[in-house]
Amino acid sequence: MHNTLPACRAAADTLAAATPEKIDNALIAVADAVEAAADEIIAANAADCETMDSSASSCGRLRLDRSRIADIVSAIRQIAALPSPVGVELASAKRPNGMLIRRISVPFGIIGVIFEDRPDVAFDAFALCFKAGSACVLNPEHEATHTVEKAVEVIRRGLLAQGFAPECIAMLDGGHDATLELLRARGTVDLIIPRGSRRLIDFVRDNARVPVIETGAGVCHTFFHAAGDIATGRDIIYNAKTRRVDACNALDCLLVDRPRLTDLPALCYRLSEKNVTIYADNEAFHALEGAYPLLEKATEDHYEHEWLDYKLTVRVVDGIDEAIEHIARHGSHHSECIITENRPAAEQFLRRVDAACVYSNVSTAFTDGAQFGFGAEMGISTQKLHARGPIGLSGLCTYKFLITGAGQIRP
Template identity: 55%
Template sequence: MDLNKTFSAVQYASRKLLALNDEKINQILLAVADAAEKRTDFILAENRKDLDRMDISNPKYDRLKLTADRLKGIADDIRKVAKLPSPVGRVQKQAVMPNGLKIKRVSVPFGVIGIIYEARPNVSFDVFSLCLKSGNACILKGGSDADASNRAIISVIHDVLKQFGADLHVVELLPSNREATAALLHANGYVDLIIPRGSSNLINFVRQNATIPVIETGAGICHTFFDRYGDVKKGAAIVNNAKTRRVSVCNALDCLLVDGDRMKDLPALCAPLQESNVIIYADTLAYASLQGHYPAELLKEATEEDFGTEFLDYKLAVKVVEGIDSAIAHIQQYGSKHSECIVTEDKEHADWFCREVDAACVYVNAPTSFTDGAQFGLGAEIGISTQKLHARGPMALEEITTYKWIIEGEGQIRK
């Protein structure tokens, strides 16, 4: 599939964006937010076409589903992005050298960012708002599962761009087929950065096949460790919220680790999960502790495969560990470096956990469900990076800019 003309048009649009001032960008974003709410019926009708093609039991179904409330939340996030200061043109460092050269480092857009994502139509709005605010043009490659939803959203955005006389190629939606994915992954000279959002299979495929730089937004295999000094009331609420608030997202809890000294508190920690019919896959000790205290039809014996699994469903692995060192070792072996939590009233253990656990986000007495750009005050997010180069954790405006050095002289010559 020859998409080079499209890629070239987006690249040209990215250069034109540099001349667009922040006031005009904010006006466009606010107009897009208003349009998202005004055209809710249209967007939901197109989203329904996608939903009708998907099995409701599919873990992707909840991510695919849009509602009036979710669209309002998306619109509110766009408005928050508009209120944030521009990340472009910030002087990060500056100095005058002994020879009189004036040197400064200034934040600039990447240029063209490609996003490959699955059944997550909200990404279309989120990525556009963050990219426009940071001066980037974006190329979206959504999955076939959400194609009608994505096309509806981009048509709404394009209608707003037309009103402002802006280049429509600042956001481009590619066909949903595999050929378009391959073309985007090899769009050298046109695309500056690729960010995949989706399953571990998608992320691994992009990382292994792209010939342009990639920032991984990894799968979320998230743990909560209930320490020997943990508070049961806090722990039960944290576990329940992390698991059941929204099971299909990457910050949802997948494994509860409990210190062996507190095994007697396991039934109380898991009790609220019954209301959501959460299936527990418990190791031998946890199973013995929960048996008779948790519904038998929801209690299963864990297998090795249950640890290290991102369930994206009302399912949870539970394991009893011998102290904080064992908990950290388990997380090191099975975690995805996304979000990890300790429930403890002991500051030494809290500090120990935060220091030793290798993850983008580490929590003390708060659920992993907070790993989200909006919750971190970033307006929205383009993804949760689990790698260590350039960006880590929720990626928003600052994380999708880079920098360049500007050097001013008066005719100095290097000897």
């Protein structure tokens, strides 16, 4: 750690002076290096997967194959093709005394990324940080150690081929002491972004002395309002729950307006095609009993659970006020949806729900940087300061003010 971070700082200072064209050429070289090293990466990943319980939901997130590596290569090339977020004039004003003030986007410097069992994060995090002019320090948990070590080695091949310092990317072991040291490296590390479970994010927030962007554990809700359309609701619920159950934008809890309780079987029946287990409160349980095959009684703990699995909590509520109250009490400020044909109800929900992304008649699966037109994302921020929602390249930059004049002095 003591040698790693100073070397990263020197690399970051050099990177900040690089032209956008030079950065893009290096990203293309990195993509080529990853593509050429696919067999090496898969072999390293196999060593990590051998230590995992194959039945664990995290096993799928850990595993890399040729298809996923092809996706990684494509993503790096797409990031290279995006406009540079650095040096953008965000605002300007000319003062009465002739002084010109401009607000310009600039790199952070060193961004630390702490993550769990998704080794593809290593490639995404590097490419996004590098494009935004910052060095990247990776701190994976132990499940992905071999894969991330190989990822760093391969990425450095591409960097060296284009004349960049290899320390533009570095890896710390995922041990507790190393993580704490990274979190407390104020003055050396400029920003920390955790990607993973609520447990990880809480640990980072509670121990960090470096500024942090919290990325979502997502306890995501969909509220089927009294004026909801059944076909719309059925399709949105199915998509939000089953499209990618291990994504933070997946549906975790369905709230049903009491007047529509009898429609609950019609709303949920397609979920059985994917063997989704429903944990229902008493009223929902009785409405689904005999009509839905995989049914359990819900407990209070289920309402705050991010499932990341083929599981769903269902609760009956009395109207929009109780739905919003439930979301405020149990949600994670990530992605929330209302299904309704009543425009005033939709507008009320959109206005009152406190979340990064609030939807009306749209699946929460769209909470994604690419879907928002950002091109790529580091994660989904659930906080209110600096960046909120999908963190695109602009969210990985800070800014400074440039003031020019002709000898003005303050009276």
